[in-house]
Amino acid sequence: MTGDINRGLPIIPHESLGADCCGCLIAQINGDHADIVCNECSATIRTVRVGDIQAAMSEMAQTDVISSAHCTHCGALNTFPGMSSVEAFICSECGEGVTLVTPVQ
Numbered sequence: 001m002t003g004d005i006n007r008g009l010p011i012i013p014h015e016s017l018g019a020d021c022c023g024c025l026i027a028q029i030n031g032d033h034a035d036i037v038c039n040e041c042s043a044t045i046r047t048v049r050v051g052d053i054q055a056a057m058s059e060m061a062q063t064d065v066i067s068s069a070h071c072t073h074c075g076a077l078n079t080f081p082g083m084s085s086v087e088a089f090i091c092s093e094c095g096e097g098v099t100l101v102t103p104v105q
Helices: 002-007 050-061
Strands: 025-030 033-038 044-049 066-070 077-081 086-090 097-104
Touching (some): 033 050, 044 050, 077 086
Antiparallel strands (some): 025 033, 066 077, 086 097
16 A cells, blocks of 8 residues: 555655655555655654645645656656656656656756
């Protein structure tokens, strides 16, 4: 279930919260609560009710910096709040991996 919930959540780099870490935040379900953790260093950032995950992650993702790129497989526009550039990503629509020849900013 953790993978399914993370598909609809914004991508938040851990470093956008001041950490010296290259990971991104994900939600891990624990009963009726979810831990927002870093997928690289495993730091727990916040614990919220499962029903509040989207709102908490959206609040944490609010930033003036955003990048976007079209999927080379399905053409869907993928946005990356808090990311100043993107070199590769997993498409939020089709789930395919995309490596960009020229990083977007």
